[in-house]
Amino acid sequence: MREPRNPFRLRASEHIESDATFLRLFEPAMLDVLPNEELWERVYILRSAPGGGKTSLMRLFTPQVLMTLHAYRGREECRELYSRLQDLGVIGEAGPRLLGVMLSCSRNYATLADLALDEARKERLLYGLLNARVVLAALRGAVALKRLEYPAGVERLTVEAIPQGEGLPGLGLPCKGNVLYEWAKKVEADVCDALDSFGPSHYHALPGHDVLASLRLIAPDILTLDGNPIAERVLVMFDDVHKLTAGQREKLLAALIESRASVSTWVAERFEALSTDQMLSSGATAGRDYDRVIPLEQFWREGGKKQRFERLLINIADRRARAATAVEMDSFASCLQASLEGAPWQDRMASAVKDVSDRVRSLVGNSPRYQEWLSARETMKGTASEILLGWRTLEILIERDKRKAQASFDFALSTEELEHREGSDVQAAAELFLARELRLPYYFGPSRLAGLASSNIEQFLRLAGDQFEEAVSAALLRKPTDLPPDRQEAIIRRAVDQLWEEIPQRVANGGEVRKLLQAVGEFAKWATYQPNAPYSPGVTGIAVSMTDRDRLRQQRSAPGTPAFHLARAIACAIQHNLLEPFLDYRVKGDRWMVLYLNRALCVRFALPLHYGGFREQTVAELCQWLEHGFRPRKEPTLI
């Protein structure tokens, strides 16, 4: 296949065929999500919406990628990654120290549940197929790690007997690797043939196993080459576990916990694995050994990691920009103008200063209360944008004060008081209002682009890819490649419109989900654009009390009720990262589930990208929204 013209289009890691390209595009900061302690001792679950980065992370630990990394360890673009993996004990100067076995659970397993068999028999078939595939994937990895031909090279491997181990039907231990290979191949082929069969069932003759014994078969002390372990450590990574049935998933997780094998195991799944009830309770499985859940989006969203994630995204973007074949570009940020300091914008803002200041003077009238504030603005020095922002901020503050101060005396307010009240949130609201009033671009620059990702790497790549496409086209036409703010915003709006239009198609119960998002968005817009900007810089989410949340969870068994539909719409929206949940948020003496709009949707409703602005809603109100849409109360707004 040809080299990528726009590497941002290679979104998922699976789409990147070459291990070298994969490594060039992999940002080492992604490893931050892994725990510092007990990384190899416990079962970990990586969970996210699609595009969170689970598969990329797992692919990094597979033999071919590690071997390529080892070969490229001297190269600048791989040095940091090599060092990070060295620290984790995954790789060393002699080569990979870990045998990573990656296995997708999307293949046939769920179909086993459809066979006309009793549950115990189905469970045996599940373990049979899993055992066969773990063995086959491990043998392929082992042969690759030892630079042997596959499958001929398996002959050189030896499988030792498992001390006090359960036997596997049809397999005698110890044995040579090729015996194990043929055994696993036959087990898998028999099951797959039966699944694809037209004819009458002969399922009872199919091979089945009682336990997930394969993990023990591939342990470092059991699977060897010339008497030596294949690698110091074996890591089995089960991807796409959400594709198993709920029962199969539970059994697999339990089997992994109970396994006495000395191999490490990771599990990756989408939120789909969770029921509506679990989604609303954030998938809590407290008290279980596998409760080492690493929720990827949440990881970046919480604990003040916003800046770290932003850096991660920009680094990812830089790596992709450098990989482009059509243009030479070292930094993605160089494609995006990051301010409105250019002449056309400054001119527009300069001419707006008079209008806004006149509006403020008219608002003040003859009141002595704001005279000092007015004087401060009139003598203010700075660029046109700074002066305009100062006036618009003042307008918001006066609107606020007037609403509060109607009953108070008309004492003059000091400039110190102005500075005290003039927080960054009010300035942010003023900037947003001005963008809307003067039709200035608002969604532009690398930082806001990163903010639009909503903690999801694929979403970022989608938005950034569109910007990069334009820059590449500009380069080919020998035009400046740094996109002006208005062009950036136009590209983002087009992408967001497309995202919006795709919701009914892409998302389960998409029609319902979009109705809910529409209502939340319209409400947020209404609440944001009040003249006094009461929730500055703006509202971008709603909150449901934890008590109401529990009521919603109970409604899952009452299909057809408004609350059932609401619960389902919320769960589906969370699954796809269209709503970002924060559970157990404590405010106003109560506990809340806060649901923020996906940041890209904020563009659709002209909202800021900040977190923190939300308004409480009852379930009854939200049910109304879902049915009839949001209807604003009769209060003045700027809309």
Added chain:
Amino acid sequence: MSVAEPLATARWRNYVMESGDGLESFWRTHFRQERHVLFILGKGFDPRACLGLRSLLEAGGAGRRDIMAVEFDEGPSSPSKAYRPLVEENWTALQALVEGRATLSVRVVRIWSDDGRRIGARSAAALFSTFGDVSGYTDIVVDISALPRGIYFPLIAKILHLLDTTPENTGRRPNLHVVVAENPLLDRCIQDDGIDETAAYLHPFGASLEMEATADHPKVWIPVLGERQGTQLVRIYDLVMPDEIAPVLPSPSVNPRRSDDLLLEYRELLFDRLRVEPSNFIYACERNPFEVYRQIGRAVFHYREALQPLGGCKVVLSALSTKLLSVGTLLVAYELKQKRVEIGVAHVECQGYTIGAARGGGGSQADSELFGLWIAGECYEP
């Protein structure tokens, strides 16, 4: 092996297909002798649901006429629920049509398992379990106009299998016909809604494709392209992860620019993201499923030949275009499976359908053109 070999051994190298007036004439000739017919159709909202049956019944002829309406429930949240009145309208029309001329029965295909998984394909294949279920008929007609792919693919494959594997001494094997009412305007109005998160291989085409033992065999994906299938293409791609992509474009076509339009629609996806080689495109006539069958068959042959040094290849087909063309995909998949080729049909289901604004114009039935494909039976016997 010569280039001509795939055609020389192809099961449907010669075929019988009629459309429009030609089909009516074919029915009249075919039913001159007494024939017992099982007519299978979908109980859905599609206004084309009864066109095939009407055409067949109007041809007259002696013999039994049994109509089996296949009912499928897409789930409580399906957008298709909104078209319940249209389903009822079709059903009333169907009842009136068969009144005094045929017997009418309903068979339900379960689409969802109790735990919310799709089982429609297996359920559809299970509608017939033995040759005895169809042996009493001289002709089986499957009208796919109002049936989704996830149902008519396994259903037709299963019937073909029953006909093919039954020993000759068990009696005369029935003819198998497929009928479809083509209407590009209406197709454009009916949109997939709530597309499943992930694609899957349709039963019974695909379990062998997912074997770990052959995971290193190159995969060739041959999607038959149709309009507005971007999401489906991406999801199927994510399932297949092909090493080579050879999309099928409709050419010749009624609209000579249709292939160009499709390339424009999927430009970014095909060339920037999936990096399809321009020389990989396959062209097949948009009104002839046997041409699709033949072109795909030929491509598969060449890929297998070229990749033989690597242990051969796996082939994945996807029907993303009209129902008429998808029959060609089904036939080639069926034949290759019989020949033990590692073949799969990758497909992504949706929760239902919405009908766009153009529906309700009243002219949709009149704009439809009926196609009849005779795919098994006397005409293929020596």
